[in-house]
Amino acid sequence: MPDTTVSAPASGVRAASCDRAGSRPTTAWRLLVRNRLAMVGLVFIAIWTIGALVAGLLPYSPTATGAGGLLEPPSAAHLFGTDNFGRDILARVLAGGRISLWTGLIAVGISLLIGVPIGAISGFLGGVVGAVLMRVMDVLLAFPSLVLAMAIAAALGPGLASAMIAVGVVGIPEFARIVYSQTRSLRERDFVEAGRAIGLRDRTILTRHIVPNTVAPILVRATLGMGYAILTAASLSFIGLGAQPPTAEWGVMISDGRGYIISGEWWMTVFPGIAIATSILGFNLVGDGLRDVLDPRLRTSR
Amino acid sequence: MNHVVRRVLAMIPALFGVVLCIFLLTRVLPGDPARTLAGEQADPATVDKIRAEMGLDQPLVAQFISYVRGLFAGDFGFAWHTGQPVLADFVSRLPATVELAIVAILISLLLGVPIGVISATRRDRPVDHASRIFSLIGASMPLFWLALIVIFVFYNKLGWEPAPLGRIAQDVNPPTSITGLYVLDSLLTGDLVALKSSLAHIIWPALCLATGSTAIIARMTRSEMLEVINQDYVRTARSKGLPPAKVILKHALKNAAPVVVTVVGLQFGQLLGGAVITETVFSWPGVGFYVVQSVLATDYAPVQAFTLLAAAIYLTVNLCVDLLNARLDPRIENA
Numbered sequence: 340m341p342d343t344t345v346s347a348p349a350s351g352v353r354a355a356s357c358d359r360a361g362s363r364p365t366t367a368w369r370l371l372v373r374n375r376l377a378m379v380g381l382v383f384i385a386i387w388t389i390g391a392l393v394a395g396l397l398p399y400s401p402t403a404t405g406a407g408g409l410l411e412p413p414s415a416a417h418l419f420g421t422d423n424f425g426r427d428i429l430a431r432v433l434a435g436g437r438i439s440l441w442t443g444l445i446a447v448g449i450s451l452l453i454g455v456p457i458g459a460i461s462g463f464l465g466g467v468v469g470a471v472l473m474r475v476m477d478v479l480l481a482f483p484s485l486v487l488a489m490a491i492a493a494a495l496g497p498g499l500a501s502a503m504i505a506v507g508v509v510g511i512p513e514f515a516r517i518v519y520s521q522t523r524s525l526r527e528r529d530f531v532e533a534g535r536a537i538g539l540r541d542r543t544i545l546t547r548h549i550v551p552n553t554v555a556p557i558l559v560r561a562t563l564g565m566g567y568a569i570l571t572a573a574s575l576s577f578i579g580l581g582a583q584p585p586t587a588e589w590g591v592m593i594s595d596g597r598g599y600i601i602s603g604e605w606w607m608t609v610f611p612g613i614a615i616a617t618s619i620l621g622f623n624l625v626g627d628g629l630r631d632v633l634d635p636r637l638r639t640s641r
Numbered sequence: 642m643n644h645v646v647r648r649v650l651a652m653i654p655a656l657f658g659v660v661l662c663i664f665l666l667t668r669v670l671p672g673d674p675a676r677t678l679a680g681e682q683a684d685p686a687t688v689d690k691i692r693a694e695m696g697l698d699q700p701l702v703a704q705f706i707s708y709v710r711g712l713f714a715g716d717f718g719f720a721w722h723t724g725q726p727v728l729a730d731f732v733s734r735l736p737a738t739v740e741l742a743i744v745a746i747l748i749s750l751l752l753g754v755p756i757g758v759i760s761a762t763r764r765d766r767p768v769d770h771a772s773r774i775f776s777l778i779g780a781s782m783p784l785f786w787l788a789l790i791v792i793f794v795f796y797n798k799l800g801w802e803p804a805p806l807g808r809i810a811q812d813v814n815p816p817t818s819i820t821g822l823y824v825l826d827s828l829l830t831g832d833l834v835a836l837k838s839s840l841a842h843i844i845w846p847a848l849c850l851a852t853g854s855t856a857i858i859a860r861m862t863r864s865e866m867l868e869v870i871n872q873d874y875v876r877t878a879r880s881k882g883l884p885p886a887k888v889i890l891k892h893a894l895k896n897a898a899p900v901v902v903t904v905v906g907l908q909f910g911q912l913l914g915g916a917v918i919t920e921t922v923f924s925w926p927g928v929g930f931y932v933v934q935s936v937l938a939t940d941y942a943p944v945q946a947f948t949l950l951a952a953a954i955y956l957t958v959n960l961c962v963d964l965l966n967a968r969l970d971p972r973i974e975n976a
Contacts, residue, residue: 477655481956482948483912483952486917486952494941574785574918593783600790601792601796608786608789612783615783615786616783623781
């Protein structure tokens with residue numbers, strides 16, 4: 340019996356350290372800058388963000404066929420080569436970054452907008468409503484994430500919007516659980532008690548005092564969630580459930596290149612793959628770095 | 642025993658929730674299955690007739706009850722694109738997926754745990770850095786891309802890998818079916834030709850499928866081992882002169898085991914998602930490949946059944962993890 344209570348004080352310490360780092364963002368930022376791996380991650384994210392912004396300035400359009408010959412290997416004119424329709428692969432990879440980043444933002448946005456209120460309400464109110472909401476979240480967690488995303492996207496009908504919604508829905512329970520457990524421990528803290536004592540309404544306590552204190556773990560989860568969302572959306576596109584050809588999307592491009600890598604035209608597949616891998620790596624590194632800075636007790640790499 | 646019964650009973654509402662969720666997904670989301678089935682040009686009367694045949698004109702609760710009844714009777718729907726009941730399609734394809742998943746999880750266990758232990762004991766040495774870089778990259782690599790690169794390098798360039806088409810070479814007879822797992826069956830029947838060919842075919846997709854979970858298992862084993870290694874009893878074991886290997890394996894790893902088991906279980910549960918991708922790239926004739934073909938044929942019943950299967954496996958694996966952990970750590974039983 341005594342062992343079950345061991346984790347309780349630990350989460351209290353965790354919450355305390357969160358508000359400390361959270362209340363001084365400049366300190367957090369300085370610590371993050373000192374984290375070399377997080378900076379490498381930030382560089383990767385920056386590369387694809389800038390790439391997405393300048394994609395329009397390239398001499399070739401991502402969907403214009405015949406920008407060069409068919410299946411030309413990388414050269415000075417086409418740094419990443421051309422694909423089976425003579426489209427410039429560099430232009431397509433950069434334009435694909437725009438789609439992937441948007442997909443990530445929208446999907447994570449959906450997970451946040453639905454997951455955070457669910458977690459906050461069930462954690463703060465508890466009771467039957469809270470229990471039911473969290474059981475629903477548990478059910479969503481009982482599915483392997485890619486399988487659930489597939490089922491949702493297939494039900495909605497293939498397309499980029501379906502993929503965004505599917506990935507967003509799959510991410511909801513993670514956010515709900517984080518906010519739920521944070522809220523549960525914050526609810527017992529003195530400043531909440533104080534708020535009650537001076538007669539604040541539940542809603543004010545929740546939105547002004549509790550939710551702001553859950554920002555740090557949410558930020559970490561959202562950053563890691565971006566990488567996960569980009570990966571899952573690209574996987575859906577690869578199996579034909581996400582963005583559709585001729586859209587310049589990384590998963591679609593790799594799917595297009597599938598038939599050609601066997602015959603040796605590797606550049607159609609390799610470049611979009613590097614783009615996916617480095618952008619996911621970027622978000623993972625920054626997410627881990629943020630966690631180390633904001634929440635030292637959850638450190639993954641000591 | 643009480644704990645086991647309680648845990649098994651706790652799975653029932655979870656399964657009910659899963660079934661309800663899958664049901665609602667098909668019935669409430671936009672898109673009309675009767676219209677899809679009838680085709681774009683069908684007149685309204687035909688669509689209505691199909692709708693009535695499918696029971697879609699019934700109230701939602703009645704539909705749910707008949708869906709659950711069907712599940713109990715083994716009715717997982719009909720796959721229009723193969724012209725067979727989904728259950729029959731699954732039964733013939735499941736062994737291929739099970740075999741791939743078992744080999745993949747064995748690889749990730751046999752690689753992931755030792756990598757984690759070694760890098761924890763040699764913290765901040767080159768081995769540790771190498772394994773951490775592997776973990777980071779392994780967890781960031783898109784599986785479908787990795788699989789294509791493996792095919793390009795090992796089949797196309799080096800010629801080590803057989804053509805990525807199925808479980809066994811076309812000119813080799815599959816072993817006599819006992820379990821349906823080619824590697825095991827050819828071992829049992831002593832069919833060396835089939836054994837060689839099926840091993841050569843399974844190892845590449847299994848390695849790809851195992852990469853992500855190996856990375857995560859290694860990473861979690863490392864961090865848990867680091868946590869345990871700093872405990873007092875490990876220092877005591879060391880100071881009383883036990884050989885270092887014994888301290889690590891008997892004292893530290895044993896106490897890190899519950900976390901490792903949990904991570905392995907979670908990864909095993911997620912494997913079915915990866916199997917969809919791996920099977921598609923390697924044309925591996927399992928349920929994952931079948932589901933993608935169903936998706937492309939806009940045939941939803943197999944997708945629905947696969948989702949249910951995946952969740953059921955996930956819940957069962959989690960249950961096993963809980964029970965195993967209660968054995969490994971008696972304190973958990975009281976929790």
